[in-house]
Amino acid sequence: MSYRRLFNKKKEAKKQSTDKEILRPNGGLSLNYHLKDNLQQLKQELGNSPDIVIREFEMGIQKVPIAAIHTSGLADQKMVSDFVIRSLMIESVDETSINIVSEKNVFDFIKDNALTIGEVKVVKDWNGLILSILSGDTVILVNGWTQAIVGGTRGGESRSVSEPTSQVVIRGPKDGFTESIGTNIALVRRRIKSPNLWVEPMKIGEVTQTDIALMYIKDIVNDKLVQEVKERLNRIKIDSVLESGYIEEFIQDETYSPFPTIYNTERPDAVAGNLLEGRIAIFVDGTPFVLIAPTTFFMYFQATEDYYHRFDIGIAVRLLRYLAFLISLLGPSIYIAAITFHQEMIPTSLLISLAAQREGVPFPAFIEALIMELSFEILREAGIRMPRAIGQAVSIVGGLVLGQAAVQAGIVSSAMVIVVSITGIASFATPAFNMAISIRLFRFLIMIGAATYGFYGIAILNMIIIAHLCGLRSFGIPYMASLAPFITRDQKDTVLRLPRWFFVTRPRLVSQENITRMDEGLQPAPPKQKMGDEDES
Incomplete structure:
Protein backbone atom coordinates (compact mmCIF):
# COMPACT_ATOMS: atom_id res chain seq x y z
CA MET A 1 0.00 0.00 0.00
CA SER A 2 2.82 2.40 0.89
CA TYR A 3 4.59 1.59 -2.38
CA ARG A 4 1.45 2.50 -4.39
CA ARG A 5 1.08 5.83 -2.55
CA LEU A 6 4.72 6.66 -3.20
CA PHE A 7 4.30 5.77 -6.88
CA ASN A 8 1.21 7.99 -7.21
CA LYS A 9 2.99 10.91 -5.51
CA LYS A 10 5.95 10.61 -7.91
CA LYS A 11 3.57 10.40 -10.84
CA GLU A 12 1.69 13.55 -9.78
CA ALA A 13 4.93 15.46 -9.13
CA LYS A 14 6.26 14.46 -12.54
CA LYS A 15 3.02 15.55 -14.20
CA GLN A 16 3.08 18.92 -12.44
CA SER A 17 6.70 19.59 -13.40
CA THR A 18 5.95 18.60 -16.99
CA ASP A 19 2.95 20.91 -17.17
CA LYS A 20 5.18 23.84 -16.21
CA GLU A 21 7.53 23.23 -19.13
CA ILE A 22 6.93 24.30 -22.69
CA LEU A 23 7.03 21.29 -25.05
CA ARG A 24 8.16 21.57 -28.64
CA PRO A 25 7.00 19.35 -31.53
CA ASN A 26 10.30 17.41 -31.47
CA GLY A 27 9.69 16.32 -27.89
CA GLY A 28 12.54 18.37 -26.37
CA LEU A 29 11.93 20.75 -23.51
CA SER A 30 12.38 24.39 -24.50
CA LEU A 31 14.59 26.86 -22.69
CA ASN A 32 13.37 29.32 -20.09
CA TYR A 33 13.13 33.06 -20.70
CA HIS A 34 15.28 34.00 -17.74
CA LEU A 35 19.01 33.41 -17.93
CA LYS A 36 19.38 32.59 -14.24
CA ASP A 37 16.74 29.85 -14.51
CA ASN A 38 18.52 28.36 -17.51
CA LEU A 39 21.88 28.36 -15.75
CA GLN A 40 20.40 26.85 -12.61
CA GLN A 41 18.69 24.09 -14.55
CA LEU A 42 21.84 23.47 -16.58
CA LYS A 43 23.87 22.98 -13.40
CA GLN A 44 21.27 20.54 -12.12
CA GLU A 45 21.22 18.58 -15.38
CA LEU A 46 25.00 18.26 -15.43
CA GLY A 47 25.43 17.68 -11.72
CA ASN A 48 27.21 21.00 -11.21
CA SER A 49 30.27 19.45 -12.83
CA PRO A 50 33.50 21.44 -12.39
CA ASP A 51 34.57 21.00 -16.03
CA ILE A 52 31.55 22.99 -17.26
CA VAL A 53 32.84 26.55 -17.58
CA ILE A 54 30.23 29.35 -17.40
CA ARG A 55 31.29 32.92 -18.24
CA GLU A 56 28.66 35.57 -17.47
CA PHE A 57 28.77 39.22 -18.58
CA GLU A 58 26.50 42.04 -19.81
CA MET A 59 26.12 43.51 -23.27
CA GLY A 60 24.58 46.61 -24.80
CA ILE A 61 23.29 49.86 -23.41
CA GLN A 62 20.55 48.01 -21.52
CA LYS A 63 23.13 45.67 -19.89
CA VAL A 64 21.54 42.50 -21.21
CA PRO A 65 22.79 39.47 -19.20
CA ILE A 66 24.62 36.91 -21.36
CA ALA A 67 26.41 33.64 -20.54
CA ALA A 68 28.93 31.63 -22.59
CA ILE A 69 29.20 27.95 -21.61
CA HIS A 70 31.71 25.34 -22.75
CA THR A 71 33.29 22.13 -21.48
CA SER A 72 36.92 22.31 -20.43
CA GLY A 73 38.99 19.68 -22.25
CA LEU A 74 36.49 19.14 -25.08
CA ALA A 75 36.50 22.70 -26.45
CA ASP A 76 39.48 24.43 -28.04
CA GLN A 77 40.36 26.91 -25.32
CA LYS A 78 42.10 29.27 -27.72
CA MET A 79 39.08 29.40 -30.03
CA VAL A 80 36.77 30.04 -27.07
CA SER A 81 38.94 32.88 -25.77
CA ASP A 82 39.82 34.55 -29.07
CA PHE A 83 36.72 34.08 -31.20
CA VAL A 84 33.88 33.91 -28.67
CA ILE A 85 34.64 35.58 -25.33
CA ARG A 86 36.89 38.30 -26.70
CA SER A 87 34.54 39.07 -29.60
CA LEU A 88 31.55 39.43 -27.29
CA MET A 89 33.43 41.58 -24.81
CA ILE A 90 34.78 43.88 -27.54
CA GLU A 91 31.32 44.34 -28.99
CA SER A 92 29.90 44.99 -25.55
CA VAL A 93 32.24 47.93 -24.93
CA ASP A 94 32.43 49.26 -28.48
CA GLU A 95 30.84 52.71 -28.67
CA THR A 96 29.40 52.19 -32.16
CA SER A 97 27.62 48.98 -31.29
CA ILE A 98 26.65 49.58 -27.68
CA ASN A 99 23.89 52.02 -28.70
CA ILE A 100 22.22 49.70 -31.21
CA VAL A 101 22.24 46.56 -29.06
CA SER A 102 19.13 46.14 -26.93
CA GLU A 103 17.28 43.25 -25.34
CA LYS A 104 15.16 42.86 -28.48
CA ASN A 105 17.95 42.54 -31.02
CA VAL A 106 20.93 41.34 -28.95
CA PHE A 107 20.35 37.70 -29.94
CA ASP A 108 20.39 38.42 -33.68
CA PHE A 109 23.29 40.82 -33.27
CA ILE A 110 25.44 38.17 -31.60
CA LYS A 111 24.46 35.51 -34.10
CA ASP A 112 25.00 37.64 -37.20
CA ASN A 113 27.72 40.14 -36.28
CA ALA A 114 29.46 39.59 -32.95
CA LEU A 115 30.93 36.08 -33.28
CA THR A 116 34.07 35.76 -35.40
CA ILE A 117 33.80 32.00 -35.67
CA GLY A 118 33.01 29.92 -38.72
CA GLU A 119 30.29 27.52 -37.55
CA VAL A 120 27.28 29.13 -35.85
CA LYS A 121 23.83 27.58 -35.36
CA VAL A 122 20.77 27.95 -33.13
CA VAL A 123 19.25 25.33 -30.79
CA LYS A 124 15.79 25.55 -29.29
CA ASP A 125 15.60 22.74 -26.71
CA TRP A 126 17.57 21.30 -23.82
CA ASN A 127 18.58 18.15 -25.68
CA GLY A 128 20.38 20.11 -28.38
CA LEU A 129 21.90 22.53 -25.88
CA ILE A 130 23.38 19.86 -23.59
CA LEU A 131 24.57 17.78 -26.50
CA SER A 132 26.36 20.79 -27.98
CA ILE A 133 28.09 21.57 -24.69
CA LEU A 134 29.21 17.98 -24.17
CA SER A 135 30.43 17.79 -27.78
CA GLY A 136 32.90 20.63 -27.27
CA ASP A 137 30.92 23.55 -28.72
CA THR A 138 30.36 26.85 -26.94
CA VAL A 139 26.75 27.78 -26.13
CA ILE A 140 25.67 31.40 -25.66
CA LEU A 141 22.51 32.05 -23.63
CA VAL A 142 20.80 35.45 -23.72
CA ASN A 143 18.35 36.66 -21.12
CA GLY A 144 14.80 36.91 -22.47
CA TRP A 145 15.33 34.38 -25.28
CA THR A 146 14.23 30.72 -25.39
CA GLN A 147 16.91 29.91 -27.93
CA ALA A 148 20.67 29.46 -27.69
CA ILE A 149 23.53 30.22 -30.06
CA VAL A 150 26.06 27.44 -30.62
CA GLY A 151 29.57 28.22 -31.87
CA GLY A 152 31.73 25.44 -33.24
CA THR A 153 34.75 25.28 -30.93
CA ARG A 154 35.38 21.53 -30.81
CA GLY A 155 38.96 20.64 -30.13
CA GLY A 156 40.75 19.94 -26.89
CA GLU A 157 43.50 17.39 -26.40
CA SER A 158 43.79 14.66 -29.05
CA ARG A 159 46.41 12.34 -30.47
CA SER A 160 48.30 13.71 -33.45
CA VAL A 161 48.43 11.93 -36.80
CA SER A 162 51.09 9.21 -36.68
CA GLU A 163 52.07 6.03 -38.50
CA PRO A 164 49.57 3.14 -38.20
CA THR A 165 50.64 0.46 -35.75
CA SER A 166 48.70 -2.52 -37.12
CA GLN A 167 49.26 -2.02 -40.87
CA VAL A 168 52.87 -0.98 -41.38
CA VAL A 169 54.26 -0.61 -44.91
CA ILE A 170 57.75 -0.14 -46.32
CA ARG A 171 56.63 2.03 -49.24
CA GLY A 172 53.56 4.19 -48.98
CA PRO A 173 51.99 6.96 -46.87
CA LYS A 174 52.89 6.96 -43.20
CA ASP A 175 49.84 8.78 -41.86
CA GLY A 176 47.13 6.90 -40.01
CA PHE A 177 43.73 7.59 -38.53
CA THR A 178 43.32 9.02 -35.04
CA GLU A 179 40.49 8.98 -32.51
CA SER A 180 39.02 12.21 -33.94
CA THR A 296 35.35 -10.23 -49.90
CA PHE A 297 37.61 -13.01 -48.66
CA PHE A 298 40.51 -11.95 -50.87
CA MET A 299 40.57 -8.38 -49.51
CA TYR A 300 42.11 -9.67 -46.28
CA PHE A 301 45.20 -10.84 -48.17
CA GLN A 302 45.67 -7.58 -50.07
CA ALA A 303 47.91 -4.91 -48.60
CA THR A 304 48.07 -1.31 -49.79
CA GLU A 305 51.77 -1.82 -50.41
CA ASP A 306 50.92 -4.24 -53.25
CA TYR A 307 49.80 -1.30 -55.37
CA TYR A 308 52.87 0.84 -54.67
CA HIS A 309 55.42 -1.70 -55.94
CA ARG A 310 55.74 -3.09 -59.44
CA PHE A 311 53.17 -5.71 -60.37
CA ASP A 312 55.67 -8.62 -60.48
CA ILE A 313 56.74 -7.89 -56.90
CA GLY A 314 53.09 -7.57 -55.88
CA ILE A 315 52.27 -10.96 -57.44
CA ALA A 316 55.18 -12.68 -55.69
CA VAL A 317 54.37 -11.21 -52.28
CA ARG A 318 50.67 -11.96 -52.58
CA LEU A 319 51.34 -15.60 -53.57
CA LEU A 320 53.64 -15.83 -50.57
CA ARG A 321 50.76 -14.70 -48.33
CA TYR A 322 48.45 -17.38 -49.69
CA LEU A 323 51.19 -19.98 -49.12
CA ALA A 324 51.59 -18.73 -45.55
CA PHE A 325 47.79 -18.97 -45.15
CA LEU A 326 47.84 -22.65 -46.16
CA ILE A 327 50.80 -23.39 -43.87
CA SER A 328 49.14 -21.63 -40.94
CA LEU A 329 45.89 -23.52 -41.50
CA LEU A 330 47.14 -26.99 -42.43
CA GLY A 331 50.76 -27.25 -41.19
CA PRO A 332 50.26 -29.11 -37.87
CA SER A 333 47.35 -31.12 -39.30
CA ILE A 334 49.37 -32.53 -42.20
CA TYR A 335 52.18 -33.50 -39.83
CA ILE A 336 49.75 -35.22 -37.43
CA ALA A 337 48.01 -37.10 -40.23
CA ALA A 338 51.28 -38.23 -41.82
CA ILE A 339 52.83 -39.41 -38.55
CA THR A 340 49.67 -41.10 -37.26
CA PHE A 341 48.01 -42.68 -40.33
CA HIS A 342 50.07 -42.23 -43.49
CA GLN A 343 53.67 -43.14 -42.71
CA GLU A 344 54.03 -44.66 -46.18
CA MET A 345 53.87 -41.16 -47.68
CA ILE A 346 57.01 -40.04 -45.80
CA PRO A 347 60.44 -40.82 -47.34
CA THR A 348 62.19 -43.64 -45.51
CA SER A 349 65.17 -41.64 -44.31
CA LEU A 350 62.94 -38.86 -42.99
CA LEU A 351 60.61 -41.40 -41.35
CA ILE A 352 63.53 -43.04 -39.54
CA SER A 353 64.69 -39.64 -38.29
CA LEU A 354 61.22 -38.72 -37.06
CA ALA A 355 60.78 -42.10 -35.38
CA ALA A 356 64.11 -41.67 -33.57
CA GLN A 357 63.01 -38.25 -32.31
CA ARG A 358 59.68 -39.58 -31.08
CA GLU A 359 61.15 -42.64 -29.38
CA GLY A 360 61.03 -41.18 -25.89
CA VAL A 361 57.93 -38.98 -26.33
CA PRO A 362 55.02 -40.35 -24.23
CA PHE A 363 52.22 -38.53 -26.10
CA PRO A 364 50.72 -39.04 -29.53
CA ALA A 365 51.38 -36.44 -32.21
CA PHE A 366 48.03 -34.72 -31.67
CA ILE A 367 48.69 -34.13 -27.96
CA GLU A 368 52.17 -32.86 -28.82
CA ALA A 369 50.79 -30.37 -31.31
CA LEU A 370 48.03 -29.31 -28.94
CA ILE A 371 50.48 -28.62 -26.11
CA MET A 372 52.81 -26.61 -28.32
CA GLU A 373 50.05 -24.68 -30.09
CA LEU A 374 48.38 -23.69 -26.83
CA SER A 375 51.74 -22.67 -25.37
CA PHE A 376 52.49 -20.56 -28.43
CA GLU A 377 49.07 -18.85 -28.29
CA ILE A 378 49.54 -18.06 -24.59
CA LEU A 379 52.97 -16.58 -25.28
CA ARG A 380 51.59 -14.50 -28.13
CA GLU A 381 48.75 -13.15 -26.01
CA ALA A 382 51.09 -12.43 -23.11
CA GLY A 383 53.48 -10.57 -25.42
CA ILE A 384 50.65 -8.34 -26.63
CA ARG A 385 49.35 -7.50 -23.14
CA MET A 386 52.72 -6.89 -21.52
CA PRO A 387 54.49 -3.51 -21.73
CA ARG A 388 55.90 -2.90 -25.18
CA ALA A 389 59.49 -2.61 -23.94
CA ILE A 390 59.57 -6.18 -22.66
CA GLY A 391 56.65 -7.84 -24.44
CA GLN A 392 58.53 -8.87 -27.58
CA ALA A 393 61.59 -10.00 -25.63
CA VAL A 394 59.48 -12.18 -23.34
CA SER A 395 57.69 -13.76 -26.31
CA ILE A 396 60.90 -14.61 -28.16
CA VAL A 397 62.87 -15.78 -25.13
CA GLY A 398 59.87 -17.63 -23.72
CA GLY A 399 59.33 -19.48 -26.99
CA LEU A 400 62.97 -20.52 -27.30
CA VAL A 401 63.31 -21.58 -23.67
CA LEU A 402 59.98 -23.38 -23.63
CA GLY A 403 60.65 -25.26 -26.84
CA GLN A 404 64.19 -26.28 -25.86
CA ALA A 405 63.10 -27.35 -22.38
CA ALA A 406 60.19 -29.38 -23.74
CA VAL A 407 62.47 -31.24 -26.15
CA GLN A 408 65.07 -31.98 -23.49
CA ALA A 409 62.38 -33.18 -21.10
CA GLY A 410 61.08 -35.60 -23.73
CA ILE A 411 57.57 -34.10 -23.78
CA VAL A 412 57.62 -33.16 -27.47
CA SER A 413 59.87 -33.94 -30.41
CA SER A 414 62.15 -31.51 -32.21
CA ALA A 415 60.18 -31.90 -35.44
CA MET A 416 56.97 -30.83 -33.70
CA VAL A 417 58.68 -27.70 -32.36
CA ILE A 418 59.80 -26.84 -35.90
CA VAL A 419 56.32 -27.42 -37.35
CA VAL A 420 54.59 -25.30 -34.71
CA SER A 421 57.18 -22.52 -35.06
CA ILE A 422 56.79 -22.33 -38.83
CA THR A 423 53.01 -22.34 -38.43
CA GLY A 424 53.13 -19.50 -35.90
CA ILE A 425 55.42 -17.40 -38.07
CA ALA A 426 53.23 -18.02 -41.13
CA SER A 427 50.16 -16.74 -39.27
CA PHE A 428 51.80 -13.30 -38.96
CA ALA A 429 52.03 -12.99 -42.76
CA THR A 430 48.28 -12.33 -43.06
CA PRO A 431 47.79 -8.53 -43.35
CA ALA A 432 44.40 -8.52 -41.58
CA PHE A 433 44.53 -9.42 -37.89
CA ASN A 434 40.88 -10.54 -37.69
CA MET A 435 41.40 -12.99 -40.56
CA ALA A 436 44.54 -14.36 -38.87
CA ILE A 437 42.49 -15.06 -35.73
CA SER A 438 39.94 -17.02 -37.79
CA ILE A 439 42.72 -19.12 -39.29
CA ARG A 440 44.10 -19.87 -35.82
CA LEU A 441 40.68 -21.08 -34.65
CA PHE A 442 40.15 -23.38 -37.62
CA ARG A 443 43.67 -24.77 -37.18
CA PHE A 444 42.64 -26.54 -33.97
CA LEU A 445 39.49 -27.92 -35.59
CA ILE A 446 41.44 -29.37 -38.52
CA MET A 447 43.99 -30.84 -36.09
CA ILE A 448 41.16 -32.82 -34.48
CA GLY A 449 40.04 -34.08 -37.90
CA ALA A 450 43.61 -35.09 -38.79
CA ALA A 451 44.04 -36.98 -35.51
CA THR A 452 40.75 -38.81 -36.09
CA TYR A 453 40.65 -39.66 -39.81
CA GLY A 454 44.02 -38.53 -41.19
CA PHE A 455 44.04 -36.84 -44.60
CA TYR A 456 40.40 -37.84 -45.07
CA GLY A 457 39.43 -35.76 -42.05
CA ILE A 458 41.47 -32.82 -43.37
CA ALA A 459 39.79 -33.07 -46.78
CA ILE A 460 36.29 -33.27 -45.30
CA LEU A 461 36.80 -30.27 -43.01
CA ASN A 462 38.34 -28.24 -45.83
CA MET A 463 35.30 -28.91 -48.00
CA ILE A 464 33.04 -27.82 -45.15
CA ILE A 465 35.05 -24.60 -44.71
CA ILE A 466 34.99 -23.85 -48.45
CA ALA A 467 31.23 -24.47 -48.57
CA HIS A 468 30.78 -22.14 -45.60
CA LEU A 469 32.88 -19.44 -47.30
CA CYS A 470 30.86 -19.74 -50.50
CA GLY A 471 27.64 -19.33 -48.51
CA LEU A 472 28.73 -16.13 -46.76
CA ARG A 473 27.69 -12.69 -47.99
CA SER A 474 28.70 -9.17 -47.11
CA PHE A 475 25.80 -6.75 -47.66
CA GLY A 476 24.49 -9.09 -50.34
CA ILE A 477 27.84 -9.49 -52.13
CA PRO A 478 29.17 -13.11 -52.31
CA TYR A 479 32.09 -13.48 -49.93
CA MET A 480 34.19 -15.48 -52.40
CA ALA A 481 33.70 -13.11 -55.34
CA SER A 482 35.16 -13.03 -57.88
CA LEU A 483 36.00 -16.76 -57.84
CA ALA A 484 32.55 -17.88 -56.75
CA PRO A 485 30.84 -16.63 -58.82
CA PHE A 486 33.72 -16.50 -61.29
CA ILE A 487 34.04 -13.09 -62.96
CA THR A 488 36.69 -13.00 -65.64
CA ARG A 489 37.27 -9.26 -65.76
CA ASP A 490 37.77 -9.06 -61.98
CA GLN A 491 40.62 -11.58 -61.88
CA LYS A 492 43.09 -8.74 -62.33
CA ASP A 493 43.07 -8.10 -58.58
CA THR A 494 41.79 -11.24 -56.87
CA VAL A 495 44.56 -13.77 -56.39
CA LEU A 496 47.14 -11.96 -58.50
CA ARG A 497 47.85 -8.25 -58.87
CA LEU A 498 48.14 -7.63 -62.58
CA PRO A 499 49.75 -4.49 -64.06
CA ARG A 500 48.04 -1.17 -63.53
CA TRP A 501 46.87 -0.81 -67.14
CA PHE A 502 44.59 -3.85 -66.68
CA PHE A 503 42.51 -1.97 -64.08
CA VAL A 504 40.14 -0.51 -66.66
CA THR A 505 36.92 -1.33 -64.80
CA ARG A 506 35.86 -1.49 -61.17
CA PRO A 507 34.65 -4.71 -59.49
CA ARG A 508 31.38 -5.66 -61.15
CA LEU A 509 29.48 -6.88 -58.07
CA VAL A 510 30.47 -3.90 -55.93
CA SER A 511 30.11 -0.97 -58.32
CA GLN A 512 27.34 -1.04 -60.91
CA GLU A 513 27.50 2.63 -61.89
CA ASN A 514 30.40 4.41 -63.58
CA ILE A 515 32.43 1.21 -63.79
CA THR A 516 35.15 2.64 -66.04
CA ARG A 517 38.14 3.95 -64.13
CA MET A 518 40.68 4.52 -66.92
CA ASP A 519 41.12 4.47 -70.68
CA GLU A 520 42.22 1.33 -72.46
CA GLY A 521 45.56 1.00 -74.19
CA LEU A 522 47.66 2.68 -71.49
CA GLN A 523 50.28 -0.04 -71.51
CA PRO A 524 53.74 1.56 -71.69
CA ALA A 525 55.75 1.06 -74.87
CA PRO A 526 59.29 1.99 -75.90
CA PRO A 527 59.71 5.05 -78.15
CA LYS A 528 59.47 4.41 -81.88
CA GLN A 529 62.84 6.04 -82.45
CA LYS A 530 65.80 5.29 -80.23
CA MET A 531 67.48 8.15 -78.44
CA GLY A 532 70.58 9.31 -80.27
CA ASP A 533 69.50 8.21 -83.76
CA GLU A 534 68.94 11.83 -84.84
CA ASP A 535 72.43 12.81 -83.70
CA GLU A 536 74.00 9.99 -85.71
CA SER A 537 72.05 10.95 -88.82
Missing part, protein backbone atom coordinates in the same frame (compact mmCIF):
# COMPACT_ATOMS: atom_id res chain seq x y z
CA ILE A 181 36.36 11.64 -36.59
CA GLY A 182 36.91 15.10 -38.05
CA THR A 183 40.62 14.45 -38.54
CA ASN A 184 39.91 11.06 -40.11
CA ILE A 185 37.46 12.48 -42.63
CA ALA A 186 39.95 15.22 -43.53
CA LEU A 187 42.69 12.62 -44.18
CA VAL A 188 40.49 10.95 -46.78
CA ARG A 189 39.34 14.22 -48.34
CA ARG A 190 42.99 15.17 -48.79
CA ARG A 191 43.29 12.20 -51.14
CA ILE A 192 39.93 12.43 -52.93
CA LYS A 193 39.22 16.05 -53.86
CA SER A 194 35.87 15.41 -55.50
CA PRO A 195 32.50 17.06 -54.84
CA ASN A 196 30.94 13.61 -55.22
CA LEU A 197 32.64 12.42 -52.04
CA TRP A 198 29.66 12.57 -49.72
CA VAL A 199 29.66 12.34 -45.94
CA GLU A 200 26.42 11.67 -44.04
CA PRO A 201 26.61 12.14 -40.24
CA MET A 202 24.46 10.43 -37.64
CA LYS A 203 24.53 9.65 -33.94
CA ILE A 204 24.23 6.22 -32.33
CA GLY A 205 24.09 5.53 -28.60
CA GLU A 206 21.41 6.79 -26.27
CA VAL A 207 23.96 7.70 -23.59
CA THR A 208 27.23 8.25 -25.46
CA GLN A 209 25.69 10.00 -28.51
CA THR A 210 28.64 8.79 -30.59
CA ASP A 211 29.23 10.55 -33.90
CA ILE A 212 29.04 8.19 -36.90
CA ALA A 213 29.73 9.18 -40.51
CA LEU A 214 29.08 7.36 -43.78
CA MET A 215 31.44 8.19 -46.62
CA TYR A 216 31.01 7.19 -50.26
CA ILE A 217 31.49 8.53 -53.77
CA LYS A 218 28.08 9.38 -55.16
CA ASP A 219 28.54 8.59 -58.84
CA ILE A 220 30.41 5.32 -58.19
CA VAL A 221 28.65 3.60 -55.29
CA ASN A 222 25.49 1.54 -55.75
CA ASP A 223 22.54 3.47 -54.31
CA LYS A 224 20.93 0.25 -53.03
CA LEU A 225 24.07 -0.46 -51.01
CA VAL A 226 23.93 3.00 -49.42
CA GLN A 227 20.29 2.48 -48.49
CA GLU A 228 21.02 -0.94 -47.00
CA VAL A 229 23.84 0.40 -44.84
CA LYS A 230 21.66 3.27 -43.58
CA GLU A 231 18.82 0.90 -42.68
CA ARG A 232 21.13 -1.38 -40.71
CA LEU A 233 22.65 1.53 -38.83
CA ASN A 234 19.28 3.09 -38.04
CA ARG A 235 18.11 -0.20 -36.52
CA ILE A 236 20.82 -0.01 -33.85
CA LYS A 237 19.32 0.95 -30.49
CA ILE A 238 22.01 0.80 -27.83
CA ASP A 239 23.13 2.94 -24.92
CA SER A 240 26.79 3.23 -25.92
CA VAL A 241 29.16 2.91 -28.87
CA LEU A 242 32.79 3.04 -27.75
CA GLU A 243 34.51 1.50 -30.78
CA SER A 244 33.73 0.53 -34.37
CA GLY A 245 33.55 -3.10 -33.26
CA TYR A 246 30.18 -2.29 -31.65
CA ILE A 247 28.82 -1.23 -35.04
CA GLU A 248 30.42 -4.17 -36.86
CA GLU A 249 28.56 -6.77 -34.78
CA PHE A 250 25.20 -5.15 -35.43
CA ILE A 251 25.44 -4.70 -39.21
CA GLN A 252 27.30 -7.83 -40.35
CA ASP A 253 25.41 -10.35 -42.49
CA GLU A 254 26.45 -13.54 -40.72
CA THR A 255 26.68 -13.55 -36.93
CA TYR A 256 27.78 -17.13 -36.26
CA SER A 257 30.84 -17.26 -38.48
CA PRO A 258 34.49 -16.89 -37.45
CA PHE A 259 35.30 -15.16 -40.74
CA PRO A 260 35.01 -11.36 -40.75
CA THR A 261 32.54 -9.94 -43.26
CA ILE A 262 33.38 -6.26 -42.67
CA TYR A 263 36.88 -4.95 -43.28
CA ASN A 264 38.56 -2.53 -40.87
CA THR A 265 41.64 -0.41 -41.42
CA GLU A 266 43.49 2.52 -39.91
CA ARG A 267 45.07 3.61 -43.20
CA PRO A 268 43.51 6.57 -45.11
CA ASP A 269 44.93 5.35 -48.43
CA ALA A 270 43.21 1.98 -47.97
CA VAL A 271 39.88 3.74 -47.36
CA ALA A 272 40.39 5.97 -50.40
CA GLY A 273 41.18 2.97 -52.62
CA ASN A 274 38.07 1.10 -51.51
CA LEU A 275 35.87 4.18 -51.96
CA LEU A 276 37.10 4.44 -55.55
CA GLU A 277 35.96 0.84 -56.09
CA GLY A 278 32.41 1.65 -54.96
CA ARG A 279 32.50 0.65 -51.31
CA ILE A 280 31.28 2.53 -48.24
CA ALA A 281 33.40 3.66 -45.28
CA ILE A 282 31.91 3.96 -41.79
CA PHE A 283 33.73 6.34 -39.42
CA VAL A 284 33.19 6.12 -35.67
CA ASP A 285 34.33 8.86 -33.33
CA GLY A 286 36.77 7.68 -30.68
CA THR A 287 38.56 4.97 -32.68
CA PRO A 288 41.20 4.97 -35.44
CA PHE A 289 39.68 1.91 -37.13
CA VAL A 290 37.31 2.63 -40.02
CA LEU A 291 34.88 -0.01 -41.30
CA ILE A 292 34.60 -0.79 -45.01
CA ALA A 293 31.68 -2.62 -46.60
CA PRO A 294 31.05 -4.75 -48.54
CA THR A 295 34.10 -6.99 -48.36
